[in-house]
Amino acid sequence: MDIGEIERIWEVEPLEVPDLEPAPAETSGRSIPSSPMSSSTVIVTRPPRVTLHLPRRQGSMNDLGKPVGGESVWVGGPMDGRVLRGSTVVDSLAGQDLRDAEADDAAAIGHAR
Amino acid sequence: MSQMQEAQLAILPLIAWRVWAITTSEPWEGVPGPVLRGAWGHPWPGPELEARCLNPPVRKSVFSAFLFGREKRAHQSPAPFLSCDCGIYARKPGDSDDLWVVRIAHLPMAGGFIEMSGVVIEGSKGFRAQRARLVGPVEVWVPCADCRSPATEIFIRDHLFRGRCNRHAAGDVPGMARDEWMDYVVPALGRRYRVPVVGVEEGVADGHR
Numbered sequence: 001m002d003i004g005e006i007e008r009i010w011e012v013e014p015l016e017v018p019d020l021e022p023a024p025a026e027t028s029g030r031s032i033p034s035s036p037m038s039s040s041t042v043i044v045t046r047p048p049r050v051t052l053h054l055p056r057r058q059g060s061m062n063d064l065g066k067p068v069g070g071e072s073v074w075v076g077g078p079m080d081g082r083v084l085r086g087s088t089v090v091d092s093l094a095g096q097d098l099r100d101a102e103a104d105d106a107a108a109i110g111h112a113r
Numbered sequence: 114m115s116q117m118q119e120a121q122l123a124i125l126p127l128i129a130w131r132v133w134a135i136t137t138s139e140p141w142e143g144v145p146g147p148v149l150r151g152a153w154g155h156p157w158p159g160p161e162l163e164a165r166c167l168n169p170p171v172r173k174s175v176f177s178a179f180l181f182g183r184e185k186r187a188h189q190s191p192a193p194f195l196s197c198d199c200g201i202y203a204r205k206p207g208d209s210d211d212l213w214v215v216r217i218a219h220l221p222m223a224g225g226f227i228e229m230s231g232v233v234i235e236g237s238k239g240f241r242a243q244r245a246r247l248v249g250p251v252e253v254w255v256p257c258a259d260c261r262s263p264a265t266e267i268f269i270r271d272h273l274f275r276g277r278c279n280r281h282a283a284g285d286v287p288g289m290a291r292d293e294w295m296d297y298v299v300p301a302l303g304r305r306y307r308v309p310v311v312g313v314e315e316g317v318a319d320g321h322r
Contacts, residue, residue, distance in 0.1 A: 003202070003236030006195075010233040012127055 127229040128248065129203030129240050133157065134217040135253065135298060136273055146301045147274075151202070152217050160247040160306045163231075164192035166199040193234050193241035200234065200241030203227055219258045221267065221274045221298075225251035225308065249308025253299060254315055255291060257281055263314050267294040 133149035142148060142156050149157045155167065166188050193200025231243025255264040255276035264276025268288035277288070289297075295312040303310040 002238065003234065003241055004238035006234055006236050008235040010127060010229075010235060012230040012233055 127233055127240070127242075128226050129205065129229060130224065130226055131203040132217070132222055132224045135221040135223055135302070137269070144305060146305065147298045148305070149223055149302070150217075157247075157306075160308065161244065162201060162246075163244045164199060164201045164242065166192045166194060166197055191232060191243055193232060193243060195234065198241075200243065201227070201229070201245045202239060202241060203229065203245070204239040205237075218256060218261060219275070221253070221255040221264075221276060223251050223253050223302070223310075225249055247306045247308050249306070249310070251302065251306065251308055251310045252313045253295065253302065253310060254313045255294070256315075263291075265291050267291060 133151060135147050136150050138145055138148040138156065143158045151157070153167075188194055188197060226248050227242075227245040228248045229240055229242035229245050233243065234241045255267055255274075256262065257264045257278035257280075258275040259281040260278060262278050262280075265279050266282060266288040267274055267276050267290075268286045269275070270286070274294075276291070282288075299310045299312050
């Protein structure tokens, strides 16, 4: 089995599926109305948070005009455009043939998580 | 990368397509009934799955390395691991290099979409993901175990479902008509994986004959 040449490493936080089960009838000693408009029917969703780690050789510009994979690593932000976190994945893997990368990559991935 | 491209990346979930073999479940695999399995037999007990490396421990024998290829090491770090081949596999649209499909192509098959999360390694042909969730719809089809044309009958051999067409029908092993088998398997898979499941005559991946 082969997925071909490695192009990107994503870190994706899954979209949370709201629990549609009705809330318990009693919480903290208070009775909660079980009508269809009760708070248990409120569905709160949020977009998945995606972080994209690009190999340095695929460099491009970020929002601030800085090159991707340079000293400041580009990090894909969530929906509001904020930078989530930095990553050493790109730096640690830059210039390597990812298919032949050795065990140290585990630490890199772990750091990215 | 432009701001618009970045926004698209953030909005779109990572969805990819893959296939499974449909087999019976073992008693220790939870809910009885038909179950989807990956190309190496790993079951999907439910709609979500988290990968872990199943590679065997270090094989020190040169002979075993010759037989099984390069030595592999089991690792405790989360799958997928860059220098390993572990992870949940899915393919990109248009990729025709599905050797892993050929491996199970003689069994009843299912094809469907998964949403990948966690660490996802994207290659030029497909993905290796840490976590996956079936998002459906799932297509089910049964190729003849001998010629891979659409099967008309399903029987069980070695605890596995197998299809056969009219041309390769063998009278000595009792079988079940395809429609009857579909009536049993399609709703059972729908209940297990909570996605729409539909039986089709011939699957997308069935071109690998």
